[in-house]
Amino acid sequence: MAVNTEAANFIHAIINEDLKAGTYGGRVHTRFPPEPNGYLHIGHAKSICLNFGTAARYNGLCNLRFDDTNPSKEEVEFVESIKEDVRWLGFDWEDRLFYASDYFEQLYEFAVQLIKLGRAYVCDLSPEEIREYRGTLTQPGRNSPYRDRSIEENLDLFRRMREGEFEDGSRVLRAKIDMASPNLNMRDPVMYRIMRQTHHRTGDKWCIYPMYDFAHPLSDYLEGITHSICTLEFEDHRPLYNWYLETLGLQNRPKQIEFARLNLTYTVMSKRILRQLVEEGVVSGWDDPRMPTISGLRRRGVTPAAIRDFCERIGVAKSNSTVDIGLLEHCIREDLNKSAYRVMAVLRPLKVVIENYPEDLVEELDAENNPENPAMGTRKIPFSRVLYIEQDDFLEDPPKKYFRLSPGKEVRLKHAYIIKCERVIKDEKTGEIIELRCTYDPTTRSGGESGNRKVKGTLHWVSARHAVKAEVRLFDHLFLVPNPEEEKDEQGYRALLNPNSMEVLTSCLVEPGLAHATTDKRYQFLRQGYFALDPKDSGPGKLVFNRIVSLRDSWAKIRNSGS
């Protein structure tokens, strides 16, 4: 694969400079470093695509590394789901699956070295005292009374910390930097804390665990990472990242580069709120199709290709931004337009009887599976005297520019005939329209010689005798407002929830071939949207379709602006 050195974003520009200067001997090595304490969401997808994508772009490598330095919040369940999600997105870490916990022994040795260098010390201050000594944003901190312990004493104390002689929280190891630094991260940051917690990988081997700021640069170093890409909030930590590497005298030091994390309109990326949505039952789980999680998007039917394309298009920069969810939807449509099987499904059925069509006749009509891609072939669909069309496709008293069916009007049934509405049958009591009596023009069969008469509207339909029942779930944005996380509502996010984010339709009728639908395929229900089988709730004899995204609907715009 050829190396692409055209700058696509500021990170690539930095890498190009490094390549030109020979900084890392021409190597590019990145890593995606999730903490296994939750499920991945589309914001992580941006980081995954950036890290793996950048490596690929420069013929480099990208590691998957779990940042598991805090056993009190981390679980194996999450490491498995994260691996699955990264793989599903289409990326391969090959044999480079690592854990920060793989390096606990080496990190301990680095800490010992810093003590020997006189640049780290054991501090007996309580957490509250440490906070007080740290000072504030505008006032410098004060030195800990334990700051000047001898190297020997520090070495001894740190060893005994490891050996479990002291209580949780009673002591910490701190870097000795500068309590007056305007950067609070440099005011003698904690390197190790005592915490008796069983770790998901190291079990009870350790009772001291390193902090992120200490573990991260050294993990990067140990893996030979060249460009350590992280989000903006770590910008303040970069001096500390560099301090550890420089103070330890390490060569070929990785370079931390920060970029803005992804925000999307009408949803939230906050792990805390997402967890609340799950725990409070607002959604059915982390993989609820309305969730911005990778597992939610996957269950909904979104393809990895669409997500990758989206991550490509949003760009990478340093300004906080909130991307219009319409762009994601556009990427999904663009991908599915090429690959989805066209089928007909009636979501809200309205009975239609073709009065001049023979009672027992069934015609097998030809239908193309994807007009964008003839290679996807054709299929047969049955046509008969009694059909169902969409309730929305009939209006007794239509407005101007309404191309669909109404009394006395003609419309084409897709792949079939032109029909004309002769009579409307209503429920005597409620006045509800329950059936349409129509006639068809036998000369207008699709594909036939005289079948080219033009009518303005074309409807989708199913044959009553042949149709298969299905449940269809229509999804909408989870929130009513574009920026729910900015809203300062006393009731929290709850008041901002979209009460109609899911609509379940249980009496849908789909064309018979869909009885054999599979979860690996995407379907375009003609004139409606893209759908996929719900992998969890569908089963033998039970079809449950999720709407991935609707088709664009310019009629809806006309209708809405008119009224």
Add this chain to the structure above:
RNA sequence: UGGGGCGUCGCCAAGCGGUAAGGCACGGGACUCUGACUCCCGCAUUCGUGGGUUCGAAUCCUACCGCCCCAGCCA
């Protein structure tokens, strides 16, 4: 009132002293047996604001203004 960032079209985002890319959204039109797709056309005399340097500034200098992040023994 300390430090670190960021401010280019409704939303993203190129641009790095030579006279504002692109995508999404939006508006108009063509095509259409999906009001889909596709295709045309339109969409910042202006780059947070004010000064300055220059033949020439979104790009350099300067002073303001606005927004984000930091006071976890979280990451």
